[in-house]
Amino acid sequence: MEHNKVKNIHWFPGHMKKASNLISEKLKLVDFVIVLLDSRIPLSSYNPYLMEIIKDKKKVFLLSKKDLSDENESKKWENYLTKNNDLAMVVDLKNQKIVNDILSLINVYIDEKKEKYLKKGIKNISIRAMVVGIPNVGKSTFINLMAKKSIAIAKNEPGVTKAIRWIKVNKNFEIMDTPGILFPQFKDKKSAINLALLGTIKEDILPLDEIFEYLINFIKKYYLIDFNSRYKYEFKVSDDNNFILETIGRKRGFLNKDNDVDITKTIKVILNEFRNGIIGRFTIERVEDANI
Ligand SMILES: Nc1nc2c(ncn2[C@@H]2O[C@H](COP(=O)(O)OP(=O)(O)OP(=O)(O)O)[C@@H](O)[C@H]2O)c(=O)[nH]1
Ligand SMILES: [Mg+2]
Incomplete structure (x- = not known):
């Protein structure tokens, strides 16, 4: 296939800019970011543009669709993604039992923040996260899964563009109920094919x-x-x-x-x-x- 064809499937830069501005605005409200990647294609589902926006935030990488990916390879990815002190876990978001494992993982950040604030004499802290990822990685599935565990839906709060709602998962932890979506970037032809192969982008594009x-x-x-x-x-x-x-x-x-x-x-x-x-x-x- 000639190169032009792949060029045609690059998303409009304007579109990307708008989506990333939205994410940047919301980012100010959270302590860390939950980045969803498809465990079968962690590279193609990783948007460098998005990573640039969130580079100063702590991250939890959730590699979704564990049930569909090769267990050995997923373990390697899990290790690899923790290399910058980020947290990473391979998850089957269709399995409700995973909630407690995710919460244990996130506890690391809760404990860190608790410790920091305790020094200032503040005992009750809560930690807030937003969920980001390309289409079809499982953002909504994840949010719904955590919402089931939630003790109450937190009140509306004025956000930058419109009211932002928080899902209170437990007394220390809240998730923004709207995920940040950024379309994938086609780093090369291979990543375009990978995304088409898994149905993230329409297959008739290739x-x-x-x-x-x-x-x-x-x-x-x-x-x-x-x-x-x-x-x-x-x-x-x-x-x-x-x-x-x-x-x-x-x-x-x-x-x-x-x-x-x-x-x-x-x-x-x-x-x-x-x-x-x-x-x-x-x-x-x-x-x-x-x-x-
Ligand atoms: N087998 C399996 N399917 C999953 C998993 N996580 C999500 N899915 C499925 O993947 C599809 C996409 O999930 P969504 O939660 O809608 O993904 P999303 O990121 O919200 O997608 P957009 O709203 O399009 O951005 C759905 O059919 C889910 O049921 C998983 O861990 N395993
Ligand atoms: Mg969704």
Whole structure:
């Protein structure tokens, strides 16, 4: 694919500016920031522009979709993201039990602040956070999860643009109930493909066959065993990608009226199964490739 195509999917700088101004304004009201990243693509779901805005704040990185990513790789990411004294944890936000683990993690910041204020003779402190991330990383799921645990919804408070509401999770900890959303930045073509692959950006922004080719090459490299066990066939690394598609399409009965395999449908089904963890748990981006 030529380079122009990727350029076309850069978001308008104006849009990015507006969103980041909003986040900057709200940032003044919080002690730390909860950054949601997709644990399958921690690099592509990491927005450098956003990181620049929040660079002076403490951070908690929550790597979402633990249930869909490779456990070994997620552990490595967790370690990597704590390198600047930030906190990091891989989480399955669909599992309610995770709430207490998240609260224990955040306690580190609560204790730090308590200690600081106790020196000034202030006993009762509360700590406030805002949630940020690119679309589809789980911001709303996270906020809803924490809200269920909340003892009361805090009162409205005048914010910069409109009233900001706080979710009081416990006596020390409140979360802003509206997340900061920033669209991803396409650092390179790879990150655009990764985001399309996982459905964060519309897949039709790139040719479907190109996304599929990228996926199948990735699977051949790391996860061919899971793939073969899902599609009940002994595919080999040397197999042609078209052969793989034809075989799966025929086995599944995805045929058009001439009895040919419906390639588009076959690709869409495989993509969908990949995204939803039906083929297996995959991490696309590795710590070894980290540049953040
Ligand atoms: N399997 C799994 N799915 C998750 C997890 N977290 C979120 N999801 C799903 O991911 C999708 C997106 O989650 P949202 O909470 O809507 O994401 P968001 O960041 O609020 O997205 P925007 O509002 O578009 O910015 C939903 O279908 C969630 O159910 C997780 O840890 N595991
Ligand atoms: Mg949302």
